[in-house]
Amino acid sequence: MTRPDLHLHTSASDGVYDSAQIARLVQRAEVTLFSITDHDTLSGLPQAFDAAYDRGLAFIPGVEISTEGDEEVHILGYGVRAEDPVLCSCFEKAARERMERIQGMAEKLKQLGLALPMDEIQEKAGFSVGRPHLARALIEKGYVKDMQEAFDKYLGKGRPAYLPRATMTASQAISLLRDRGAVPVLAHPGLIRWPMERLLPMLQVWQNAGLRGIEVYHPANQGNYAFWDRLARQRDLLVTGGSDFHDGTSSHGQIGETASLWPQACADGWALYRACKR
Ligand SMILES: [Zn+2]
Ligand SMILES: [Zn+2]
Known part of the structure; x- marks a missing residue:
């Protein structure tokens, strides 16, 4: 029986381990089909191919794209080519824009008399610098007492x-x-914290745009696996699942944990594998 884990992060984005270390942990967790899905980058994939081959593991190259809005609407892409020039330039542009936005916000804070050590912040944040990093720096400087105040006063939508x-x-x-x-x-x-009356029609819009599956077996869906599983199959969508492993702490899943809760894990995992080969 194949045990899949189709949602794993490496140090190419905000995970802790590189692809070779992830492959070792995957094997230790008795997962036999895995995918690396870093946020907005493909740079962990070449090493993952080699590591999967060396260990005799089945591997699907992936990515997780963050999309617009305050909700966590993330789109996983499976079967991407590691060297895809269009995707690579898209992700490079997004990283540049992320950085420019945070620098622009730091400039506004400076004009308000709240100077922050930007070099230090960028070094600590690495690839995924965002508003929480500015908020933490505001707290450390004693400008605000907590994250809530940082967003309410300065960083939230519509704030200065x-x-x-x-x-x-x-x-x-x-x-x-x-x-x-x-x-x-x-x-x-x-x-996604939208009510179902909003989410379900959006799902149809996304399906019209080319959506092929739903990540049903993710720790955030716990308690609702049956609902999402049924919905996906009714709509002729692939059922996928993964732990969203980042670093082994309790804030994200542990490698392989959702495979045990996923009745058709083996068949669904290979259905995705085949869809990627087509
Ligand atoms: Zn995500
Ligand atoms: Zn993720």
Whole structure:
């Protein structure tokens, strides 16, 4: 029986371990089919191919794209090519824009008399610098007492240091992946806090844009696995699952944990594998 884990992060984004270390942990967890799905980058994939081959593990190259808005609408793309020039330049542009936004917000804070050590912040934050890093720096400097105050006073939407984020919509991310020959899947629907009356019609919009699956077996969906499993199959969508492992702490899943809760893990994992080969 194949045990899949199709949602893993490496140090190429905000995980702790590199792809070779992840492959070792995957094997130790008796997972036999895995995917690396770093946030907005493909740079961990070449090493993952080698590591999977060396260990005799089945591997699907993936990515997780963050999309517009305050909700956690993340789109997983499976079967991407590690060297895809269109995707690579998209992700490079997004990283540049993320950095420019945070620098712009720091500039606004400075004009308000709240100077922050930006070099230090960027070094600590690495690839995924965002508003929480500015908020933490504001607390450390004693300008605000907590995260809530930092967002309420300065960093939240409409507040004096706020700048909007220029990201793709979920539909754009789905079409982009589809056009690049990848299989787009909605990540962890349980993290989207919209009411069902809003989420279900959006799901149809996304399916029209090319969505091919739902990540049902993710820790954030716990308690609702049967609901999402049924919904995905009714709509002819692939059922996927993964732990969203980052670093082994309790804030994310542990490698392989959702495979044990996923009745058709073996068949569903190979269905995705085959869809990526087509
Ligand atoms: Zn995510
Ligand atoms: Zn993730």
